[in-house]
Amino acid sequence: MTTSCRPFLSAVLASALALSPLPLAAQDAADPPPEAQDLPEMAKIEQAWNRGDFVTVRQGLKVLAEETGTALAQYRYGRILIEGRGGPRDPKGAALWLERAVEQNHAEAATLLARLYLSQVPGGPERDATRAAELLTRAATRGDAQAQYLLALLYQNGDGVKRDTDATYNWLLAAAEQRHAQAQFALAAIHLNSETGDRDEGVRWLRAAAGQGIADAQIQLATLLDTADTPVTNRAEALDWYRRAAESGHVLAQRMLGTRYLTGDGVSADPQEALRWLGQAAQAGDAGAMSNLGYAFAAGQTLPQDMTQAALWYGRAAEHGLGRAMVALARMYETGTGVTADFDTAVALYTRALETDDGALARVELGRLAAAGQLDGRVAPQRAVPWVLAALRAGNAEALTWLEARAEADDPAAQSALGRHLLDSDEAHRDEAVALLRSAADLGNGPAQFALAGLLARGDHGGVPDYVEAHKWYNIAATFGHPDAPEQREVLGNLMTPEQLAQAQAAARAWFEADAERGPALGGN
Template identity: 55%
Template sequence: MMFPPRLPILAPTRAALAIVIAMLPIWTHAQDSAGPLPDMTSIEQAWERGDYVTVRDGLRQLAQDTGTPLAQYRYGQVLLEGRGGPRDLAGAITWLQRAVDQTHPQAATMLARIYLTGYEEAPRDPARAASLLARAATRGDAQAQYYLGLLTLNGDGVARDPQAAFNWFLAAAEQEHTQAQFELARAYRTGTGVTADPAAMQRWLTAAAEAGHTEAQYTLARALDTGTDAAPDRARALRWYRRAAEGGLPIAQRLLGMAYLTGDGVVQDSAEALRWLLQAAEAGDPGALNNLGHAFATGQGVDRDDARAALWYERAAGAGVARAMTVMGRFHETGRGVARDMDRAVAFYRQAAEQGDPRASERLGSLAASQALEGRVAPQLTVPWVLAAARAGDSAALSLLEAQAEDGLRAAQTGLGALLIEDDTRHAQGIALLTRAATAGATDAQAALGQVYVTGAAGVAQDYVTAHGWLNLAAAGGSQSAADTRDLIASLMTPGQIADAQAMARALYAAQAAQTPRTPQTVTVTE
């Protein structure tokens, strides 16, 4: 082997030596200022003191100069969290990846969580996250096992496999990972990935609850309170409600507050009730907002105060509680706790009715019957409310519904017809009203008539041909339930009967089209 010739060593010139001598103090000062590398113990002490600037500087030196995966992982963590300086996601990813390349399991888990969350600098990538988690989970990292279990359970980034998810949850739970213990309890309860086992469910749920998992504490309390999946034990339930409430869970705070308000299982204590209800309400729990309104409105456990009741009910209404909307409608209608304002009352009632509160619909119907909605709501819009009030026994509402039906409002004819066919003494009148509305093109009336002829109810003979005809029209009008029923009875009919039903539907449609000019459309009939 030939080696290159050695270059001669040149003697330094006097000028060069002078430069070297001049630089020596600078080099010596730089070496002294760098000092020895910090050790991890001193960094941990700085962390405990909250001195994150020192932590960040120390970890940067260790990560850069030693290249140990622990230092790289910890430095990536402080960059991710923005400790001791600006948050640096790109830097965090770089250092965490370097630690991952040296098989550091916690770094792999942290990096996976970045890709599960998704950021502008690192878009969500569940497949990449799953790959990182698998590396850490197989090395025993409980956090990675838990997250990999979630991904596997939901089929997010990996194939869905409930049994594999259960195994990952079990591995993490056996390492006392609290969230995994809770997921394991749910799996045993629902039989997801494992045979349902109430005893095992109770065991893992209790383990998670005792470890401070507030949702597990609440779930255990509910099981003990209701006797579902556990022997009922009100005293134990209240203890777990308190644990969950003290852990900050709003629904537990609300239930504990109501227990103190009513004296259910505890000595009645209004101050304690308000303490917990207020905490839940300030956390935004809709039920607590409504319960506080009810307590002040009724004087249940507290001094009655309509103004305070209105404040809490209005907040509950804003949170979507339909009952609170109805109460606020009543308060504004009567001027209780607030200024009387009929427009606001109607607005609250309508909002509650749209949310499905029957009491609001009934009250609107009664107001319509008393002419209180004139000028506020178009008459055709009041029909469902008037029908609700009539069903509830409001005779004035029934009279208005009859007048609306006589005036030709199809919705009123349909609603009144459906109401009357339930009355053995008036079902013929109900059939007549439904037929009138159906012939005029009311889809709901067509569907109702079809159903009557399917079953042979309301004094009419069972007639599949007539039923099929009306259901066909309703299906053409967009009623899926009518289409489903039509297809069902078609399987019980002969080809001749179906042909007759189709002819009937075409004739009815032609008569309907002749009554009301409209854009031509095709009536869809099926064999």
């Protein structure tokens, strides 16, 4: 398979290479060499490890590594030096002992040393991806699953080796077949996220990774099973996987599970379970869970209605930057529900929400206030135009009246917004829309200039295409900074004769000369 798995693997590369402590005995996949098994000192060291006496562990491994020279002792001593157990961290010394173990073909030592070369641990060796790739290849070919997985990441990223998607896939497969959970998850992503992937294989590997407790795999499997009308849809099983991920501490799963119990989606509504899971996610800092708790207390359906609690949770979500919570809290301040009415705070929250992913919600609310005259004296009318347009598109009748009044007052931003709205919503008002766009364009409104140019180029203004006039307006809009105008001007210019281009450029110069004499106008977007 040659499909690139870069989006998934790049995200896990850093965490996969992070050096983390593991139980001394559990990390060794292979049995220790016979000579190590027969050493009573090693048995005592393992007993000390199990009771947490790492000073004894460190001292004992040092003696064994120096006196016996066994690869197992060298590897274990190198690892405890990296982890800093029983004494200071010593990654440089660890590298020396791991190199000695590697010389004796100890696969796990090669893998750990490779991680050291990739991790740039303070005090350790300089990062050397090429050397790491050599070490991982050595361990991977001997069957070390962790080495196979990490080597796949290097091939995927072209780090220390030439990028090779076939090698990436093959090493992932080798690791996955040894039940390496992250490799299984990566294989699932390749199959499920590429056009040439095998969906059945993707689901199989996703189930394998989820079954080994990979929380991200569990929630992705749950989402897949929860999607309606697919060959694998099974909402009951999806709920089980959401629960497994939630119980392992996955915050998104906790929020989703709590929301299910809140809304009764696929389960019987249960206020205690809703509070349990949403509360855990909120405690972990999940703004979505906080906002959902705000909604739960405001709606008063599964939970008792408590507007004070609703405002509290919306406020916490807003503090975490969630736009929809800002909008909900702003409404409460606007109406004095659950909080003391404070219009200034409401407007400030709506305005702050404009900069979030939920800015569209805030624009509608601010447009509603502007259309009702409640922002008069607070916000310049031309700034409010896009908000009022959003409110109009959301069905606010006052917004249309407000835009019409501003357009009649020769506000170019209002003329532009109203003209574009009429074009999108009512073919019968095309002539009126074109007239509004012409007026706004002539007054220097860039969006109107761009829209008018498009109409003229296509002949959608009620006549035949007019390339000269269209090029003129694209040229003017480009000068005013419209991001798409330069490209459209070039495309149109390729369809025009030299004479037409000269006419269009002369017309643009004439417009700029007239505009300079006219002085500044409102303009705006």
